Amino acid sequence: SQTIHQWPATLVQPVGSPLSLECTVEGTSNPNLYWYRQAAGRGLQLLFYSVGIGQISSEVPQNLSASRPQDRQFILSSKKLLLSDSGFYLCACRGRGLNEQFFGPGTRLTVL
Amino acid sequence: AQSVTQLDSHVSVSEGTPVLLRCNYSSSYSPSLFWYVQHPNKGLQLLLKYTSAATLVKGINGFEAEFKKSETSFHLTKPSAHMSDAAEYFCVVITNAGKSTFGDGTTLTVKP
Numbered sequence: 001s002q003t004i005h006q007w008p009a010t011l012v013q014p015v016g017s018p019l020s021l022e023c024t025v026e027g028t029s030n031p032n033l034y035w036y037r038q039a040a041g042r043g044l045q046l047l048f049y050s051v052g053i054g055q056i057s058s059e060v061p062q063n064l065s066a067s068r069p070q071d072r073q074f075i076l077s078s079k080k081l082l083l084s085d086s087g088f089y090l091c092a093c094r095g096r097g098l099n100e101q102f103f104g105p106g107t108r109l110t111v112l
Numbered sequence: 113a114q115s116v117t118q119l120d121s122h123v124s125v126s127e128g129t130p131v132l133l134r135c136n137y138s139s140s141y142s143p144s145l146f147w148y149v150q151h152p153n154k155g156l157q158l159l160l161k162y163t164s165a166a167t168l169v170k171g172i173n174g175f176e177a178e179f180k181k182s183e184t185s186f187h188l189t190k191p192s193a194h195m196s197d198a199a200e201y202f203c204v205v206i207t208n209a210g211k212s213t214f215g216d217g218t219t220l221t222v223k224p
Contacts, residue, residue, distance in 0.1 A: 034211075034212070036212075036214075043116075043118075043202060043214035043215050043216040043217050044156075044202065044212070044214040045214075046211060046212060046213075049211060059211075090155060090156065092212075100146070100158065100161060100206075101146075101206065101212060102158075103148075103155045103156040103157075104155055105154065105155040106154070106155045
């Protein structure tokens with residue numbers, strides 16, 4: 001079964017600084033990968049998804065970008081963080097059939 | 113288009129009493145429906161899933177949910193709450209492309 005790794009687990013960054021969150025997947029090949037953000041008291045919002053290397057779809061306009069340099073690596077980035085970028089970021093991988101998604105442990109980002 | 117509405121943002125029950133977390137959905141197609149649980153500062157864990165097989169779905173930790181197409185509902189229940197059930201619960205619709213729509217979540221509090 002798939003295992004999803006995310007790092008760092010927590011991050012505190014000043015406004016205007018860059019961001020790079022990394023997600024790697026084990027136990028599967030050519031997975032569909034997803035980045036979600038959970039703001040305080042809210043559900044999860046799909047930010048980006050990728051069906052293959054170099055293929056990124058953005059779901060909402062925002063200050064963030066995503067890249068997929070390798071089959072099992074998915075990176076979330078920003079050139080200049082905003083206060084509103086604070087939240088809990090989850091990487092997910094689509095399971096084999098049945099539309100199930102497996103989630104990583106998440107990264108809690110606080111922008112000050 | 114699809115949407116998910118979790119009817120209660122907070123539910124409080126006493127230990128040993130039944131749990132009911134309500135979810136209504138709308139979807140253009142036959143949906144795949146899921147319930148995920150998130151404990152504090154943790155990632156998401158799949159509780160159960162409905163994918164057009166049996167309408168009553170049993171999940172982990174004694175939870176179950178019933179898919180009612182006529183009511184467009186997928187409510188989550190458990191006969192007897194345990195203290196360890198205190199967490200946030202998300203109802204999710206996932207399309208065949210793997211794109212998820214999350215409800216805003218229901219926080220379950222279990223009182224001793």
